[in-house]
Amino acid sequence: MIEVTDIRKTFTVRERTGRLRRRRITVRAVDGISFTVRSGEFVGYLGPNGAGKSTTIKMLTGILTPTSGTVRVAGLDPSRRRTALARRIGVVFGQRTTLWWDLPLRDSLTLIRHLYRVEPSVHRRRLAELVELLDLGPFLATPVRQLSLGQRMRGDLAAALLHDPPLLVLDEPTIGLDVVSKATVRGFLERVNAERGTTILLTTHDLGDIERLCRRVMIIDRGRLAYDGDLEKLRDVAAADRMLVVDLERPGPPVEVAGVTVERVEGPRQWLRVPRGMNAAAVVAALAGRHPVADIALREPDIEEVITRLYREGRITA
Known part of the structure; x- marks a missing residue:
């Protein structure tokens, strides 16, 4: 469905070097990726901000x-066959919308039918299916303009x-979505991939999102593909050193739980680092049994920390 061979994308920017002087700098946003x-x-497809993820997506979509380098998506060159490719892929940018701001959602979806020239009977059947699946x-x-972000x-x-594309x-x-909206979107994507065979x-x-949906993970860092493999290998690292944020009913000294390190204390709130292999539920039970706990939350490491750990443990190389 997607073939990428040694693609590179550079941009030329101007940097101020004085009051009136500027110099040209070449920035390598993507630096020789193949997959x-x-x-x-x-x-x-993961990576920290500025790693080249969105640039890659923009090249894949034309x-x-x-x-x-060369790119083939659904057998087409995206930049040369962008209109033809649009009929074979669906694209969603979380911070932008393809819908018409002042029109009812139903009218926006009707206009999209005309853009893709979908037969009315096919559109009715497909729309009814999507309305049910996405509520x-x-x-x-x-x-x-009156819809919530999740809607x-x-x-x-x-x-x-x-238009029932084979690639999404x-x-x-899911950026900015609440827990319920995230669950709805994740469940829908899981079902579309499993039941319709849509490549995502x-x-x-x-x-x-990755833990729930993906079996394969690629990590891009500094414009290069740093990791491409099974999720299970990444999960071992991603699950390490989780942070347990505990709100006690009143301020107190750092809590004591065997094997857990208290990273920070601010009033009644304490940050506990839970090492790899330790059962977080057991830690929570120990805390609740010894201390007056008002609230507790488990935070997974962010992607930047995951990438740093992957490099440090030698699982990926630049």
């Missing part, structure tokens, strides 16, 4: 042309899949 994605795969019925008549994201997913490209689809490429900073 393939087979039909039906659900792949996570928005940007590679400086060098769009209660707000189909609501103008897009708009579900509308964008429906718009991206109305997602750039931060997902970029995200949310490791919860």
Whole structure:
């Protein structure tokens, strides 16, 4: 479905060196990446901000042309066959919408039918399926500008899949969503991949998305592909050194739990580092049994920490 061979993308920017002087600097956003994605795969594409994820996505969808290297998506060159490619892929950018801001959601989806020239009978059947799967019925008549972020994201997913593309490209689809909306989006994507065989490429900073949805993970760092492999190998690292944030009913000295390190104390709130291999539930039970706990939350390491650990443990090389 996707074939990428040694693609590079450079940008020229001007940097101020004095009051009136500027110099030209070449920035390598993507620096020699190669990978393939087979039909039906659900792949996570990860990396810190500025690593080159969005640049890669823009080259895959034809928005940007590679400086060098070759890209084939659904058998097409994205930059040269962008219109033809649009009929074979669906794209969702979490911070942007493809819907018409002042139109009801139903009208936006109708206009998208005309853009893709979907037959009316096919559109009705596909729309009914998406409305049921994404629970769009209660707000189909609501103008897009009045939708919540979670509702708009579900509308964008429906718009991206109305023409039944074999490939869905997602750039931060759950950014800013609440827990319930995230669960709805994740469940829908899981079902589309499993039941319809839709190939999905997902970029995200949310490791919860990856844990729930992806079997294969690629990590990009400084424009290069640093890791491409099974999620299980990454999960061993991602699950390490989780942070347990504990709110006690009143301020007190650092709590004591065997094997756990108290990283920081601010009033009644304490940050506890839970090492790899330790059962977090057991730690929580020990805390609750010894201390008056008001609230507790478990935080997974962010992607930057995961990448740093992967380098340090020698699991990936630049």
